Amino acid sequence: MTQGSATTLTIKLFGPFEARLNGTAIPGLQNREGERLLALLTLNHGRLVPNTSLASILWPETGSLDSLRQSVAHLRHVLGQEGDRLQAPKGSLTINLDGAKVDIIEADNAAALGETASLQRLVSLYRGPLLYGWEDRHPEDRQWVNRERERRRERYREALKVLIKTHIAASDHELAATHLQQYVASSPTDEWAWSQWMDTLARTGQRVAAINLYLKCREIFQHKYNLSPPAEMSRLYQQLRQGEPATALSGDALSVEPIGGAMPLHSPYYIARAADASFESAIARRDSIVLVKGPRQTGKTSLLARGLQQARDMGAHVVFTDFQKLSPDHWTSMGSLYTALVQQIADQLELGVSLQDVWSDRRGVNENFERYLKREVLQKLSAPVVWGLDEVDKLFGYSYSSEVFALFRSWHNERALHPTGPWSRLTLAITYASEAHLFITDLNQSPFNVGTRLTLEDFTYSQVQELNHLYGSPLRNDVEKNGFYALIGGSPYLVRRGLHEMVEQKKDFSMLEVQAGHPEGPFAAHLQRIWHGLSQSAQLVEAVLDLLRGKPCPSPESFFRLRSAGIIVGTEPNDAAFRCRLYQNYLEARLI
Numbered sequence: 001m002t003q004g005s006a007t008t009l010t011i012k013l014f015g016p017f018e019a020r021l022n023g024t025a026i027p028g029l030q031n032r033e034g035e036r037l038l039a040l041l042t043l044n045h046g047r048l049v050p051n052t053s054l055a056s057i058l059w060p061e062t063g064s065l066d067s068l069r070q071s072v073a074h075l076r077h078v079l080g081q082e083g084d085r086l087q088a089p090k091g092s093l094t095i096n097l098d099g100a101k102v103d104i105i106e107a108d109n110a111a112a113l114g115e116t117a118s119l120q121r122l123v124s125l126y127r128g129p130l131l132y133g134w135e136d137r138h139p140e141d142r143q144w145v146n147r148e149r150e151r152r153r154e155r156y157r158e159a160l161k162v163l164i165k166t167h168i169a170a171s172d173h174e175l176a177a178t179h180l181q182q183y184v185a186s187s188p189t190d191e192w193a194w195s196q197w198m199d200t201l202a203r204t205g206q207r208v209a210a211i212n213l214y215l216k217c218r219e220i221f222q223h224k225y226n227l228s229p230p231a232e233m234s235r236l237y238q239q240l241r242q243g244e245p246a247t248a249l250s251g252d253a254l255s256v257e258p259i260g261g262a263m264p265l266h267s268p269y270y271i272a273r274a275a276d277a278s279f280e281s282a283i284a285r286r287d288s289i290v291l292v293k294g295p296r297q298t299g300k301t302s303l304l305a306r307g308l309q310q311a312r313d314m315g316a317h318v319v320f321t322d323f324q325k326l327s328p329d330h331w332t333s334m335g336s337l338y339t340a341l342v343q344q345i346a347d348q349l350e351l352g353v354s355l356q357d358v359w360s361d362r363r364g365v366n367e368n369f370e371r372y373l374k375r376e377v378l379q380k381l382s383a384p385v386v387w388g389l390d391e392v393d394k395l396f397g398y399s400y401s402s403e404v405f406a407l408f409r410s411w412h413n414e415r416a417l418h419p420t421g422p423w424s425r426l427t428l429a430i431t432y433a434s435e436a437h438l439f440i441t442d443l444n445q446s447p448f449n450v451g452t453r454l455t456l457e458d459f460t461y462s463q464v465q466e467l468n469h470l471y472g473s474p475l476r477n478d479v480e481k482n483g484f485y486a487l488i489g490g491s492p493y494l495v496r497r498g499l500h501e502m503v504e505q506k507k508d509f510s511m512l513e514v515q516a517g518h519p520e521g522p523f524a525a526h527l528q529r530i531w532h533g534l535s536q537s538a539q540l541v542e543a544v545l546d547l548l549r550g551k552p553c554p555s556p557e558s559f560f561r562l563r564s565a566g567i568i569v570g571t572e573p574n575d576a577a578f579r580c581r582l583y584q585n586y587l588e589a590r591l592i
Contacts, residue, residue, distance in 0.1 A: 009082045009100040011042050014107070014152070015127030015315040016383025017134060021080065024352055025380050028078050033058055033071045035382070036138055039131060041086075041095040042102060043148055048092040060140060068093075103127075104152070111155055116166055119159040123182065126156045132315030133383050136425075157186055164196065173204045181266075185313055188220060191230040198233050202240060208470050211240050212268040215466070219272060241469070259497050262301040265309055269470055269496065271463050275454045276303060282452040283307045283427065284314070286384050288412040289451030292431045295566025297493035297526070298456045300431040304388050307429055311386040316427075319348045319387045323394040334400040338369040345387075351376060366407050378422035386427045393434045406445035435560040458490030458569075458579075467495060474502035480509040487513060488523075489580035491566070497522060517586050527586050533565055534587075541591070548588050552576060 012018040017039060019026050029035045036058055041049065056063045058071070072093065076083035085096045097105060103125045110122040130149040135142050160183045167176035180197035187193065194217050201210035214229065214237040221227040228234075257263070263270050275292065282290040290307075294300050301322075308318050321344055330340040339359075345351070358372045377385060395401045414423040430447070459467070464485055468475045475481045488494040501522040502512055515521040534540055543558035544567070553559035553573035562568045562576070567583055570576040578584040 009079070009085070009097075011038070011097075011100065011102045012127070013039060013042060013102075013104050013130055014125060015129070015132050016317070016381070017131055018382070021082065026078050029075075033067070034075045034078055036141065037068075037071050037075055038095075039134075040144075041093065042097065042104065045095055045097050045102070045105060048089060048094050050092050052091075054093060057141075057144060104130075107152075107155075111159065114162075116163065119163055122159045123156065123163065123179070126152075128313065128315035129153060137382070153186060157183060160186075164193075168196075168200070173200050176200050189225055189227065195230045195232050198236060202236060206268075207240050208472075209266075209268040211237060212270070212470060214240075216272070223277060257500075259493070259500050262305055263299070265305060269467065270302065270306075271459060271467055271492075273299075273457060273459070273463070275456045276306070278452070278454050279303055279307050279429075280310060282454075283310050283386065283429070286316075286386075286425075286427050287452045288415045288423075288427065289408070289447050290427065290429045291448060291451060291453045292429070292456055293433065293454070294431075294456030295433055295564060297491070298458065298566070299492045300433075300456055301390055303456060304390055304429060304431050308386060308388045311384075311427075316384040316386050317349055317381055319345050319385065320390070321388065322390045324391045326394070331398060333365075334403060335365040337400075337404070338365055342369065342372055345373075345377060349377065349381070349385075351380075366403065370407060370411075373426070374422050378425050381425075384425045384427065386429060389428060389430045392430055392432045396434055402445065405447055408447040409445055409450065412447060412450050433566075434564045459492055459495055460490060461485055464490060464495050468499060471499040471503050474499060475509060483513065484509055486581055487516060488582050491580060493526065494523065494580070494582065497526070516582055517589065523582065527582075530565065530567060530583070531587075531590060534567065537561075544587055545591055547576060547578065548584070548592060 008022055010018070010020045010023070017035060019029055019035065019038060029038070037054070040054065040057065051065055051068055052063065055065050055068045059067050072086060072088070076086055079085065082100075085100075087094050087096060107122045107125045110118040110125070130152045131145050134145050138145075160179050164176050164179045164183065167173070167179065177197060177200050180193055180200065183190065183193040184197060194213075198210050198213050198217070201213060214233050217233060218229045221229050229237075257267060257269060279290060279292065292300050292303060308320060312318050321341060326337070326340055330336050342359075358376055359368050363371070395404060408428060411423050411426060411428070414421060418424070428447070428451075432448075465475075465481060468481065468484075475484050484498065488498055498512060501507060502509070507515075512522065516523055517527070518524065534544065540558055540561060543553050543555070543562060546552070546554055547568065553562065553568075553576045556573055559568070559570070559573040559576055563570065567579060567587075568576045569579050578587075
């Protein structure tokens, strides 16, 4: 390497492979097996590797030394001033990584020290499985990558276990719980970690969180692995269920969350539904488009947040766009919207490319945007990219929306035409409430009829009872449970709002029922929002009046619009019904 050079070489092998010079991805590294050679030499840093061994690994069918020579020359070239790090004593090859920033070297040094601080550093360096996603580009490397990956993962788990035991011994339960969560993510069938995590929560008074963790463990063990939860967890679960109501437990009282907006990732009150498992599978498969439809306040954003975190845990790059948060200036034209999206993508992925470098007035805005995603994102990032698009209903109201959605659809088609191309590394995870077919007339240009399509349903009766239990059972008997479900159904927002009100305000169900439709009652803001949206359309008001009079919805359009608004349920106009008695009573009082 050039002495006195300010160039900084950074190599990351944990998670997706990264190699950068001065913070910028090394261009052309993938050509001529450059990244494969660099990764292999980095894993063997400090050792002389015979050329014949390297050639047999990189080109197992031919063992071509000529191909190896070409790759070495190419790698020296793309490394520029750092190229003389490659050294070739007779018949072998090695790389000198002195002064370079290399995550696995730092992790090895930390493991050798074995101190609490150094093990913490090792854990922080572990961004995910070694060379995550490598097999997609280099399937011939599967054997040696898996061997190295498991060795490094085991060292990571060993460090976590030491830290967990150290924190428990020091009564630092918060750090212990954090590392237990990381351990479970790395080894989801390890009974010791699950049991220790639940025990830690219970010992610190977090009864609700401990119960919910057991339910999560049971769901994963049964549905993914056909296993039963650990016996000690089941015993502790039964003990916790027999405890006093939440109002009598100080630890539980502290854990009651505010209602509204996306739920925290580790909320003890999050109830998984059928769509959760399907969404998780779609993200794991890296489907091209994953669609989640449901009325407002059914938990779409909370579900999306969990899917994006899963993608991060798997080593993918993640971008999140909330269309509701874009400013009015961003909506003035399709070009303005794309400019805002490009800026979000660049900021969140920490890409060092300015908009002026890639945008040209000689090209159309669709071409500019697509070109940016393809060249500056997908071709330069080795790991998959998951882009979460929340509240895309906002886009339906603009004249150019069909063009934007047609572009999304074209990327899905590209994956089918070129399954190994750059678009194969992009997943769009889209949430929306409105019926797309009311706004997009050409279904061949719609992304809403391809990919994985999920509908986020209301809670079932049993799920409402499960949530009641997590809140400390403010609904005390079957009469109250049945009355609560008849009043507000399974609407996730209404269920949580009602239970929260009973616990926080120490109300019983009879008081909640009396106050439910009151102008200043616990559901007032929610009901007023529904009325405001409904009253903007005389056609929808008439449709609601028909339903109140016992008639079916007068038209398919009114049916779909009312269902998207979350006011009614059903599969077609003839079987439309109000979503819950609260809505029916409230709208009847306003209209009749």
